[in-house]
Amino acid sequence: MGVLSGYRVIELVGMGPCPMAGMLFADMGAEVICIDRSVKPDPMYSKDMSRRGKKSVVLDLKSESGREAFMKLVASADVVIEGFRPGVMEKLGIGPDECQQVNPKLVYGRMTGWGQDGPLAYNAGHDINYIALTGALHAIGRKGERPVVPLNLVGDFGGGTMFLVMGVLAALLESKTSGKGQVVDTAMVDGVANLMWMCHSFSAAGLWDLSQRENNLLDGAAYFYDTYETKDGKYIALGAIEPHFFALFAERAGLDPSRFNTAAQADRSQWPALKAELAECFRQKTRDEWSVLLENSDACVSPVLSADEAPQHPHNAGRDSYLPIDGYLQPAPAPRFSRTPSAVLHGRRQQGADTRAVLMGLGYSEAELQSLQEQGVAETSTAAESV
Template identity: 35%
Template sequence: MQPLSGIKVLDFTTLLPGPLAGLILAEAGADVTKVERPEGEEIRRYAPRWGAESIQFSLLNRGKKSVTVDLKDKAALSRIEPLIAESDVLIEQFRPGVMARLGLDYDTVRKIRPNIVYCSITGYGQHGPKAYVAGHDLNYIAETGLLSLSFGNTGKTVVPPALIADIGGGTMPTVINILLALLRRNASGEGAYIDIAMADTMFTYAWWALGLGNALGDWPGNGDAMLTGGSPRYQIFPTRDGRFVAVAALEQKFWNTLCDLVGLEERLRDDSVDPEATTGALRAIIGNRAAEEWRQVFDGQDCATNVIRTLDEAVRDPHFLERGLFDYVLENDQGKRIPAMPVPVAPQFRGDRTDAKTAPALGADDEGGTAG
């Protein structure tokens, strides 16, 4: 039995933060029903298509149900009440005040289901001067100062490779707090209202910079701190053939091994004397050989250094294959199969690896609908 078997989730969210949270709950056994407008959420229509739906929608909504409701039609809201009455969790991702205008705010919903766990996901939270400000992931990491710690330079700015605020500030806190609320409900019978602001958790990601700034008054700038490019021990260096090496040899034992492996001059090994000179020397050394040569040098060595893999290379890595990250199966309406989305749910809680699941067709679980 999966840990969330029997838990029913009503999901009003779209795009990434809420749908991924719903996916994680579904992968742990919850019964998740998406509530969509009659034309469906916009991500269904994204490119590229994979069968009838977009690949993004399919990945994020594996194993869920779908019902369609025009939330602006007051008469249609009567269709929602029976779903609320049997739900344990409700997740929404509208701007503050929207659910109240629709007649679906927490105070109204808990009259139908008193012990419901109701979670709202927004950029800046339900209150505060920025509560109604529009934004996306890049805006939230910019507004909280996280992006200022490493973004390249005026000649070549760098957009982060991950949606840190959407997933790290939206999805993960949503799942954590829903599980905490359910745990408390098991003990007390009490429901909860949870206000998730994606921007808030960005300060958690800046933990080391906050320590330096608050305790010492030494606020890190762009790329000048130990973990953002200010140290030769934590750095990215280009190879001769246009690939890159990731050096994370922070501990002295790793640093000593790395210096020996690359043949760094003795006078430059104490990087506290002239960090820029040490960094420059490493850049020249690593830039003198191809990535595959460096891979052979670093593989099997205790130096916290490796060649940066492409994503295509990484998904074929025997280590990740052995751990079963890509064993779970997503199937589309045409019977085609690909690996399902890897999620941070332990295998013993996730269910059968061989059980192919689909994303729901729009309205598949409407009264009289046919499951997709």
């Protein structure tokens, strides 16, 4: 039984940050019921790992009967999460005020890019826009070149999903003492601003230039914290910041201690020249040869693996960090709990696979369910796929 066993989470179908939050809740044992729009086939849906562990109910929330069924679900839930623009849920009549009228203890998690208010609140946007506005995108990349897009990890999932999950869990804890729910306004732009705390701290101490790329300790300027091409055209990641770790790396790599030493690490004027020498050094061996020499040590060296290679790495394999689900490998649940471990209870279920069971669990009779289906308010599917 997972740490969130006994909690019911209602997730409004969407993309990206909100579905990942639902996946994490499901991995941790919550009953997550996803409200889908239809049972029509979707090529992306067939490989959407964020649907693992969730139930699927198809309801037409634009209909009065669909909203009525949704509100009955809300009355039985602990959490609702949704990722629509501000005002969309209110326009449907199922916003936080309406939901908390039927369930005062409900935690209502809202996931947007810009937040529920502010000049940009009603604008469209994506990960790249949110990280652009917070200084994060500006800080990533090589000097004199354009900023590098770090996939959609920083805004969508770092600044979005993780802050939504944290906020919902904190609100659930608070409700234990107050007996009241609340709205969690999660904005990716806020989350990313918080992720930048270390850069701002270093800058305030005079140790980081926020106006420049590749000019600071952790942005690729330092020769001891960067990636290097190897003999076979692959790459090695070096992160030996601490002098004693770098000393171990330098010794094993056969570097000249009169050139590569603690004084050189502290002297930024030497960084470019030493980086060039280190780049030539790394070209003398293949990635895997460097891994054999350095990886299993405190030298802070790792091979740069592709996502296809990652599951086969001995450390990831040894921790069972990837699991076969729905016919392909997926990251195992994280974090790990000692007493109430997380688990993937089942793989993706077909849209509408749980409509009948969930609605009948709310008290709908067979005849009422048949009527909802005939009206197109609720759709069901008998294909409940699981692995």
